[in-house]
Structures are given as C-alpha cells and as structure tokens.
Amino acid sequence: xxxxxxxxxxxxxxxxxxxxxxxxxxxxxxxxxxxxxxxxxxxxxxxxxxxxxxxxxxxxxxxxxxxxxxxxxxxxxxxxxxxxxxxxxxxxxxxxxxxxxxxxxxxxxxxxxxxxxxxxxxxxxxxxxxxxxxxxxxxxxxxxxxxxxx
Numbered sequence: 001x002x003x004x005x006x007x008x009x010x011x012x013x014x015x016x017x018x019x020x021x022x023x024x025x026x027x028x029x030x031x032x033x034x035x036x037x038x039x040x041x042x043x044x045x046x047x048x049x050x051x052x053x054x055x056x057x058x059x060x061x062x063x064x065x066x067x068x069x070x071x072x073x074x075x076x077x078x079x080x081x082x083x084x085x086x087x088x089x090x091x092x093x094x095x096x097x098x099x100x101x102x103x104x105x106x107x108x109x110x111x112x113x114x115x116x117x118x119x120x121x122x123x124x125x126x127x128x129x130x131x132x133x134x135x136x137x138x139x140x141x142x143x144x145x146x147x148x149x150x
Contacts, residue, residue, distance in 0.1 A: 001066070007045070017029050022096075064138070072104070074104060103128070107121050
C-alpha cells in the first residue's frame with residue numbers, strides 16, 4: 001500500500017501528535033496522518049491553510065511511504081460513527097485514542113471529513129509493525145498558486 005503526506009515532517013515518528021490534538025487523536029499521543037493518494041493529502045493540508053499564494057510554506061514536503069500489504073489495518077466505516085461525526089471531534093478523537101491505546105492495528109483507515117467517500121490513513125508509530133513502513137522519498141511540494149485563488 002502506498003501512502004502520502006504533505007507536511008514539514010520527513011519522518012513517520014508522529015511527533016506532531018505530541019503537541020496538538022487532531023481530528024482523530026488527543027494531544028500527547030504520537031500519530032501520523034496520511035492519505036491514500038497525493039490529492040487526498042493536498043486537500044487535507046489546504047483545508048487548514050489560510051495563506052496568500054505568495055506565502056506558501058516552502059518547507060512542506062510531499063512524502064511517499066510504502067506499507068507492506070500484510071500489515072494490520074482496521075477500517076472505520078461511516079456507519080460505525082455517530083451521525084454528527086463530522087462536527088463531533090470528541091467522538092472521532094475517542095475512536096482514534098482507543099485505537100492508539102489498544103495497538104490492535106498499525107494502520108487505521110478513517111473517512112475524510114472533507115470528502116467522506118474517501119479515506120485517510122492513520123499510523124500508530126508505537127505499534128510493533130510501524131517499522132515495516134518505509135519512506136520511499138520526499139521532495140519539496142510544488143505549490144500551484146491557483147489553489148488559493150479567491
């Protein structure tokens with residue numbers, strides 16, 4: 001399985017999760033948010049940016065990682081979540097925090113809030129299988145100013 005990420009980080013150590021809560025975890029837990037394709041990674045980054053196109057973060061990297069097909073993966077279907085899961089971050093954080101604590105699977109596929117028909121993939125870097133996921137390469141992300149044109 002190929003996974004993608006756009007961020008300032010070029011590793012899969014999950015340090016960012018220690019400093020801030022996200023949709024699927026509470027601050028203080030290492031976690032890595034990834035997408036199943038580069039477009040998904042881009043959409044997830046763009047929704048959080050409030051920038052003038054001249055100020056795109058040049059430090060952001062597009063990272064490509066490979067996860068062996070035999071890794072443990074759990075998928076959270078939309079039907080498993082409360083109806084208001086898109087606006088209820090307590091519910092989604094509970095799902096993610098319980099998954100992280102249980103170490104039941106190294107990867108958790110979760111519906112994207114932005115495009116619920118697609119999935120993001122969360123990595124638990126503290127899971128025994130995490131070391132089998134390898135960064136293949138990373139490069140400066142080639143921002144296109146049209147993405148933020150208003």
